[in-house]
Amino acid sequence: MYAEVILPVPVGRSFTYAIPAVCADIIKVGCKVSVPFGRNKLHTGIVLSLHENPCSNAFEIKEIRELLGSEPVVGEKDLRLWEWIADYYMCALGDVMKAALPSAVKQTGNVKVKKELHVKLADRLFDKTALNETFESLQKTPRRYALLRKLVEMTSFDTAIKLNNRNLIRQVSRAQLLHESNTSAAVLLGLKAKGIIEIYEYEVLPQQNSTGSIVDMLPLSDSQQKALDEIVNIHSHKSVCLLHGVTSSGKTEIYIRLILQMAAQGKQVLYLLPEIALTTQITQRLRRVFGDEMGVYHSRCTDAERLEIWQKQRSDKPFQLIVGVRSSIFLPQKNLGLVIVDEEHETSYKQQEPAPRYNARDTAIMLAHIHNARVLLGSATPSIETYHNTTLGKYGYVKLDQRYGGIMLPQIDVVDVQDLVRRKIMNQPFSPMLEQEMQQALEHGEQVILFQNRRGYAPVVECVQCGWIPTCEYCDVSLTYHHEDQKLHCHYCGNSFPIPAKCPNCGGHDLRSYGFGTEKIEVEVHKRFPKARTARLDLDTTRSRGSYSKIIDDFAQGKTDILIGTQMVSKGLDFGNVRTVGILDADTMLNRPDFRCHERAYQMMAQVAGRAGRRNRRGHVILQTRRADNPLISQVVNGDYISMFQEQMLQRQQFYYPPFYRLIYVWLKHRNEVVVNKSALMMTRLMQQAFGGGVLGPDRPAVARINMLHIRKIALKVAASPRVSPTEVRKKLRTIAEQVTSVPGLHSTMIFFDVDPL
Ligand SMILES: [Zn+2]
Ligand SMILES: [Zn+2]
Structure with missing residues (x-):
């Protein structure tokens, strides 16, 4: 008996192992096993199938070392989905396994349960007299007294005593207690030293315990x-x-x-x-x-x-x-x-x-x-x-x-920034109409959302004398200035760099920043509306757990007046008091070199516009652009999805894009530019032989080096018709990639596929 085992490695499908006699009767598909792989290393894998015929390959077939539990951890239907993903998206089954299984399921060892420190009153105090005496003994230490009072309140300790039922005592975490009583840990330790309270570890359940109620439903219109x-x-x-x-x-x-x-x-x-x-x-x-x-x-x-x-x-x-x-x-x-x-x-x-x-x-x-x-x-x-x-x-x-x-869709007004700048009546980044709207919203206690799809302070930094632009050391991309830490950031690899004291190209001292990122928009808002309470919603402000919810909750509760953000503010949020939405610069969305650019721009603008509107009055959207005559702008203004769809479909058909053609990108990466070029050329040639005219490239992508790796891209367009078998296409592509990496000198090229890329 043999088992096909999926291993968390980025190659191949599954690996054949012999089943030892001791577990032959109990092993099942979906079970977790420990197997030797590579140089005597043990890996945890999942049994994909059981069979009696080992494929005749050159390798010696090893034995499963251990069956880790007789019950399957993965179901047969789940495995079918894994196989479909590996096949359709052209990756190893082990890649799917890695993505699918929580690491705790993959590990052989025990699972750690999340523990929290909790606080409770000593057991001997579960008595009215004893509790009262303890409070009296604390009269001279008011902070300890107050803390104990708070703990009694939070645990419902006195109610529990009154009803003589310990089950009524509630769990209180140390963090929660310190936060709500606004006391230091030292006070808490003082009470502990006196044996009044106990601190202990408590296993936290991830899901909050609450019972829902079907009664709590809104009537349908x-x-x-x-x-x-x-x-x-x-x-x-x-x-x-x-x-x-x-x-x-x-x-x-x-x-x-x-x-x-x-x-x-x-x-x-x-x-x-x-x-x-x-x-x-x-x-x-x-x-x-x-x-x-x-x-x-x-x-x-x-x-x-x-x-x-x-x-x-x-x-x-x-x-x-x-x-x-x-x-x-x-x-x-x-x-x-x-x-x-x-x-x-x-x-x-x-x-x-x-x-x-x-x-x-x-x-x-x-x-x-x-x-x-x-x-x-x-x-x-x-x-x-x-x-x-x-x-x-x-x-x-x-x-x-x-x-x-019955709330109405917002009214959308287009502001032609080009014209205003020419007539010198607009100071970036707010048009007079938007500034006036913001003013009125603030006066009426209403809220504003400002949408700018760029984070950081200034997207472009340039030497005034020679036009030099700082770029990332590891990627071919210009850097964005961030005001918060006064550094230049790479938005691709995440590295940051100090601002050079002088231009490394000409020695000039005048480096200037241009353009507006969300950080700078916030600074501009403060300049013009010093009293407004603002918050920023972008990748930089939402890195820590819970920060996103806090920004959203504060805005929903009216604790902030103006919310400034990237496309994050366009996500299905519901607010009840937003008078105005300002789309500060529609053009950055319209200018991207991507066939989906207009579809995305429409989606983003329509979604962010949808955040405007109050419970009883129509919201107002101000859309600033230099390209007011672009048909997409009027499609957004009129909420005309169908026109956008039809126009995009015409273009997609004309230029051989989805949904008329299936798209697969082949990415090649290597530290050495010569190697990556050779591999890309060979790959392209073989693809052209196999598929003919639908092969485009090899291209240097817009960012052709990320994290020291040189990147090339080849696009394959295949007609989405029943005459072409996608399975055949994928099979041919895999074979070609293997041919390229079997050439001496090119074998370390990383080649991977992106099927239906976005
Ligand atoms: Zn310079
Ligand atoms: Zn970088």
């Missing part, structure tokens, strides 16, 4: 009810449906109804969101309805949290609802009924680095197919591909074009 009925109807005969609902149309409430319907049939739901950034508001909403029946899975979960969700999903009582980011498509599912992909157009569903470079939206459709489940894609600005599939009848289509509560 007529149009929501109609959309819900249509979705249910479509799902009776089609597996995928698009819900095209304008911003603030209340898609979440429809999702909640669908999840409840699934739960009633004993089925589970997977609800995908593009990033954790988005989940705060929505998870809070869902938690109120689903309570403990809901698991939340995202990139900032600890290993213990991931393991617990994984184990619960494999148990007899899995979560009714999993809300998660793209990697949650790998969670085990018992009886999956529905996958919801919210904001399906979002690019963050696609994993860029490392392999597997999968798109979670498209993978979700395969996942649902394997489980015979349904898929609901939701968006106010669907991706061209998805909308195209609805026009072909492949996906069902439901439109929801009324905002919840």
